[in-house]
Amino acid sequence: MDEIVYKLESLITKGVAYISQSSDAEMTQKPLPEKWSRKEILGHLIDSGINNLQRFTEIQTANKPFKIRQYKQDDLVKANNYQDAELKEIANFWASINNRVCYVIKQQTKETLSYKIELPSDEISDLRFLIEDYVDHLEYHLNQIVK
Template identity: 40%
Template structure:
């Protein structure tokens, strides 16, 4: 888990610098009508943190396998209106939520990392896998959508 903690800490520190080096047009532009802007992607990462904080906590005490409830990602982004919110608010939210994710991970007893959760279609994974997947999901969006330069 140390690597996951270090990587999340890395993004807590570096992502604000990356965003602050971009123009308002670059962070607000939607590549197409049905694609999120870089601002909305950051909001989506906040939503992911909110949902996973709940999962990381509940898996530790709920009956196993804990059943992961999905959420409507598109609606979360729309309803919270990340597109029209000030960037610094979304960045602060990202940092605060991910500091909480780290706090939870640090405090998980090793034996609980093997606790099971049902991720859908009766596929069972461990809490440790879910935490790793959280980081992979975050880095997918950061590396493939946020950090790439738009050529428009």
């Protein structure tokens, strides 16, 4: 997990550096009316962080396999109205939630990483996969922001 932790820490640093030098106008510009702005992508990453932090912690005491519940990403971005939110506030929240996720990842053991999960597709995997997938997902979307 050391590589994943390092990757997540690097992504947090990269995101904070980019966002702190970006204007609200740059972050709220939409490529197309139906597409998310950079700010909304950041909001989606907050929602992802919240949901995954909950998964990473609940699995510790839940019956296995732990069922992964999907969340409605578009609805959450709209409900949270990230487009009109203060950039500094959501940037700080994004960094904070990911610092907390990073801390929780560091607490995992060989045993806990092998905890079984059931994906929405009914496939069985483990917590290690879920953590790696989370960090890969974050990297994918952060690259959309830091173009």
